[in-house]
């Protein structure tokens with residue numbers, strides 16, 4: 001490995017190995033926590049290995065209370081989902097007008113009569129409902145990216161968008177499109193990698209000495225802090241399919257090799273990036289995604305509208321979503337099964353050829369995946385005190401409420417994750433979540449959990465946690 005890849009590969013023991021580096025790392029997270037507006041709620045500490053970085057409460061939280069929310073540093077909408085939801089490239093907030101979204105779903109313009117019906121239906125909804133769409137605030141980029149407002153566009157530019165913008169960089173347009181096509185045909189998490197490489201390129205170019213080693217080290221630093229291993233070590237072979245581990249490793253490295261060649265063409269204009277244009281660096285980056293990415297699901301404001309629309313429009317919309325569900329389940333059978341760690345793509349696996357319209361309602365969401373700096377520091381516990389909410393959880397629970405059922409106000413309209421207490425948490429306690437889908441169909445199918453001593457469940461846990469880089473769970477319950 002070359003020196004910059006070795007630097008990038010560094011784990012917590014290096015990050016916290018000297019007081020200067022530990023101080024820099026802690027200051028970085030403090031800054032990130034402040035940036036998300038939760039400086040009074042949480043702090044990061046280093047617990048030594050194997051548990052590494054961990055998040056702690058700096059105030060008491062009641063059961064049901066929101067601890068913090070976080071927008072992804074890097075996020076993307078899944079390609080298939082673009083057919084049913086038009087959302088902001090940066091934050092996955094629904095863009096345009098409700099009419100635009102209906103036309104996307106119906107794949108045609110509304111007739112004058114339908115447009116009047118839609119307006120009448122909108123008028124029956126509370127006036128703040130329209131805030132679920134960016135409306136007139138919507139802005140586009142010459143390359144076709146769309147944003148829910150100028151703020152998101154500017155943020156995307158600050159995160160390097162212009163480096164991979166076909167309008168700002170027409171000489172690279174062909175290479176950018178080729179890279180994206182390859183990603184969509186193989187593993188769409190490469191699209192997220194493209195955004196990270198664009199970020200690194202931008203940071204390096206704006207450094208006072210762009211070709212220095214220091215410039216690259218500074219540019220990769222915000223990604224270096226994540227827990228990581230090489231992609232080919234993180235991806236587990238599919239035991240049910242009797243996938244050969246060595247064959248899988250070879251396949252992943254081959255895929256990276258093809259992708260990195262396309263990447264080199266994209267970044268021809270940034271020769272300073274050459275030291276990170278290799279399979280090892282790329283493999284670490286994909287390993288970071290696989291281990292830390294969070295599935296993003298934004299509930300669609302369209303759901304409320306559908307109830308009020310004349311039935312021909314509603315039916316036509318639902319039929320389209322049903323078709324989408326069926327076609328996505330077909331295409332999923334060809335994928336590589338390693339989607340960059342968005343650990344629970346909740347709607348991809350529906351398998352009926354003629355999906356039920358009610359299932360279609362459930363699938364009408366914006367879906368993607370992202371890398372969240374603070375969220376990624378939360379450790380797993382088999383008796384967690386917090387939980388990540390995506391779907392309906394876009395809604396807040398009032399601090400005084402002790403029941404998770406009583407949801408009120410403050411709708412979250414973009415793709416931020418919401419972490420909420422599921423028990424009372426005292427100031428100074430570690431915040432933990434479960435990485436596993438307890439009681440899920442997946443768990444039942446794997447082990448047909450029926451034993452009385454819980455042995456199967458323990459085995460299921462141990463096996464599932466290995467996918468998250470946990471060979472021996474060090475949570476309070478398992479350590480007992």
Ligand SMILES: C[S@@+](CC[C@H](N)C(=O)[O-])C[C@H]1O[C@@H](n2cnc3c(N)ncnc32)[C@H](O)[C@@H]1O
Pocket residue numbers: 012050051052053054225226227291292376377378379380381468469470472473474475
């Ligand atoms: C998403 S990261 C969480 C933050 C991590 N501690 C860090 O330092 O970046 C997941 C990694 O944290 C460690 N980890 C999390 N929960 C753990 C647990 N219950 N027992 C042991 N290791 C754990 C494992 O190394 C795992 O791969």
